[in-house]
Amino acid sequence: MTEPLQPGATIGILGGGQLGRMLSVAASRLGFRTCIFEPGGDCPASHVAQSHVRAPYEDEEALRRFAASVDVVTYEFENVPTSALDLIESLVPIRPNRKALAVSQDRLTEKAFLSGLGLAVAPYAAVDDEVDLVEAIDEIGTPAILKTRRFGYDGKGQARIAAPQEAQAALADMAGASAILEGFVDFSHEVSVIAARGLGGDVACFDPGENVHKSGILHKTTVPARLTPAQRTDAVLLAAKILNALDYVGVMGVELFVTTTGLVVNEIAPRVHNSGHWTQNGCVIDQFEQHVRAVAGWPLGDGKRHSNVEMLNLIGEDVARIPDFSRDGSVAIHLYGKAEAKPGRKMGHVNRLLGPAA
Amino acid sequence: MTEPLQPGATIGILGGGQLGRMLSVAASRLGFRTCIFEPGGDCPASHVAQSHVRAPYEDEEALRRFAASVDVVTYEFENVPTSALDLIESLVPIRPNRKALAVSQDRLTEKAFLSGLGLAVAPYAAVDDEVDLVEAIDEIGTPAILKTRRFGYDGKGQARIAAPQEAQAALADMAGASAILEGFVDFSHEVSVIAARGLGGDVACFDPGENVHKSGILHKTTVPARLTPAQRTDAVLLAAKILNALDYVGVMGVELFVTTTGLVVNEIAPRVHNSGHWTQNGCVIDQFEQHVRAVAGWPLGDGKRHSNVEMLNLIGEDVARIPDFSRDGSVAIHLYGKAEAKPGRKMGHVNRLLGPAA
Known part of the structure; x- marks a missing residue:
């Protein structure tokens, strides 16, 4: 257990979009400063943050500079590159922890984790190739949705399969990425x-x-x-x-x-x-x-x-x-x-x- | 009547204290950027503003740069030097207008303005010297408060006069500044x-x-x-x-x-x-x-x-x-x-x- 951060401390935020912007404003109310790490310039969060390290996630020197200027690091999106997190974590605490990121970065890991807790999830199966997909459709049925395991958001990286003959086109949409087939849930x-x-x-x-x-x-x-x-x-x-x-x-x-x-x-x-x-x-x-x-x-x-x-x-x-x-x-x-x-x-x-x- | 400012426009704020800070945050919610003009470094408003022109109010070049970077100017305190306002006003609109500032910068002008509107104010009299003060106490009575006409806030530049013999000490507290004697109001x-x-x-x-x-x-x-x-x-x-x-x-x-x-x-x-x-x-x-x-x-x-x-x-x-x-x-x-x-x-x-x- 660590001591609470004192007002005046700086919170580092990975990602400079609207979530980082609204986190910055909230942090300011508690007397905290924020530093945004974001490759893009003129990003939403930078308008209201104390400082902005503008550099790619591969820039080790910039990551070190960022980590040295903050007391704790958080993030506004789940697809932060692992190498950047490895480096930052060696220098300053990251909250939420890496386990949460690892689970949510991969739809397959996430489903397995949730099932493991005894929670109900949609029927699912891993799909790496056509053979997997045929088997998965056999098991789960159609309609179903094929989704890339990683880097999906707001409906991107998804293909609906209404009937088995649409399988190949859906798989092509994944562009070779590892995928997961999810059955439909009948929800209200x-x-x-x-x-x-x-x-x-x-x-x-x-x-x-x-x-x-x-x-x-x-x-x-x-x-x-x-x-x-x-x-x-x-x-x-x-x-x-x-x-x-x-x-x-x-x-x-x-x-x-x-x-x-x-x-x-x-x-x-x-x-x-x-x-x-x-x-x-x-x-x-x-x-x-x-x-x-x-x-x-x-x-x-x-x-x-x-x-x-x-x-x-x-x-x-x-x-x-x-x-x-x-x-x-x-x-x-x-x-x-x-x-x-x-x-x-x-x-x-x-x-x-x-x-x-x- | 001017067109409404579009999101993305920049609001200039004279003064970088907590009021400027909270104005900046509010402006960000409406999609506006803010630029703070404030002589002091690391001021509260600068932590959450897009930019900060750090210069004295006498720096004409900085004032011009500030005015050129914003679409409208407002202020978070009423004692902005007149020369700075003159320059800014020649380049970009200032809201609220100068009249409001002129009235509220001087307690005597303010009282006269409010009385002129038919509103009730505390009894008052202008005090520039000892003769004025004796006359004013004669008219208004004691207890009363002697206040500098300008640059007072949070109780500063004020001296209470419980009885006529305290007049001289109170006047000394004004350090030669023009003042106003205000009678007490019996309020609940x-x-x-x-x-x-x-x-x-x-x-x-x-x-x-x-x-x-x-x-x-x-x-x-x-x-x-x-x-x-x-x-x-x-x-x-x-x-x-x-x-x-x-x-x-x-x-x-x-x-x-x-x-x-x-x-x-x-x-x-x-x-x-x-x-x-x-x-x-x-x-x-x-x-x-x-x-x-x-x-x-x-x-x-x-x-x-x-x-x-x-x-x-x-x-x-x-x-x-x-x-x-x-x-x-x-x-x-x-x-x-x-x-x-x-x-x-x-x-x-x-x-x-x-x-x-x-």
Whole structure:
């Protein structure tokens, strides 16, 4: 157990996107400074961070400089190159730990880990070649989804297989990468738990939000989600089980399918999560501050909310709706400082307050 | 009437203290960048701003560089040197306007302006020398307070006169500066209205907060304040009158004494105000974002709050209470990133949620 970080300390963040931006702002509220490591220039996080080391993840000298200037390191995305993490870890603590990253970087490892905990997951099988794929389809059936094991996000690196004859085309989409075939889960809706675990092992969860996706990208999260009291309890308990098993420190997003036979874990993300953005306007301590608190060894917030909230992502040209949103006093706007509104690009989000939490 | 600033634009802020820091964070939420002009290094605002021009207010080249890099200029304190404002104003709009600054930079001008609007203020008289002071005490009586006309804040540049024989000592405290004698107002408590006026002339006020001071520095603000419905309406109407008279754009803090015969204006501050910090955790759109919206020509938030709040300032060694506050889930911590906890120094504040607003 380490001492809590004192205000004035610096938190290093790997990745300079919108999650790093909102982590930086939350850190500033607790008196921390932030240093962003990000190869790209003019990145969203750099606008609000104390400093920005702009270098590729292969630049050992820059990584050393970064590590020397910070007191702890965290990350805003799960695909940080292993070699960079090896070097940083030899110099300064990384939170959440490497185990969480290793598990979530590989869909196959993740599924095996979750199954090993006794949690329900979609039927799955490893697919390295055509023979594997035929066997997997035999076992799991169609429709199913073929996904690359690594580096997938927002629906990228995925191919739907509606019938066995589509197998070859789907495999070609993987471009030779190791893949996993996942069977479909018959679910009514998706929810996610934003769970946090502190340095002392304490766990606190925000109430689950209900997610709606469009074209593979999160579109809307509403809190509270449609869940029975028993499902709500299950959701929180299974999230805690995952965090404890990984000796996790920080915030994790746990996506769950709601089915007639119970909750099925879709995936986990070892970081603050898009479906937790509602907490910025629904809670005293939001997911970003919760993550900073965990990583800094501070007590966690209790996850309570004062208001019900609907979070709406602004993807690409959705950002043109800002003038309308700005006229609505119940809507909080959160823009990421990205210059160009490309299709599929997350430009910002809005949180609409729905009234006091019951 | 100018077009609203587009996300991506840069807002220049004169002054790099905690108000500039929280304005920067609010601006980032709307996708704006900020550039801080501040002579001091490592200032609170620079930790979260895109850029920092570090130069004295007399450095014309630096002022020009600053003005050229921003789309609009605002300020976090009212004592910006006139020569700097003259130069900046020739290059880029300053909001709120110069009139508001001129009025609030001089206690005598301010009192005359407020009286001219028909608003009640404390009895006052200008004091340039001993003869003036004797006359003023004759007219106003004792106890009274002698204050420098300019550059006073947080109780500095003030001397209490309990009886006429203390006049000379009080005048010596002014060190030759022009002063104003103010009579005491018999008030039950102090409240403040955080009022905003947009570029189109629309006005929105947050519900008044009730202030408690300690040693001349704000200690606590509680919302809602103890006010009758009629007083609440009066408070908002008189604030709007002040803003309209100044053709004001931005947030203003209006401090009011509550007396048996009505509200008496204590002072006005042409900027975001310490007694409005509660809005960060009580409202969807807080005073900092409200100010940014006004300055950027955006629609204002409606000033509604979702929760009642108690704001507590952390002065000097109060910051040692942070570990305790961090264990309370109903408390939001806001630290300013100042290294040293000197006596009387504002280190941060906390907002405690008191429950849903009625």
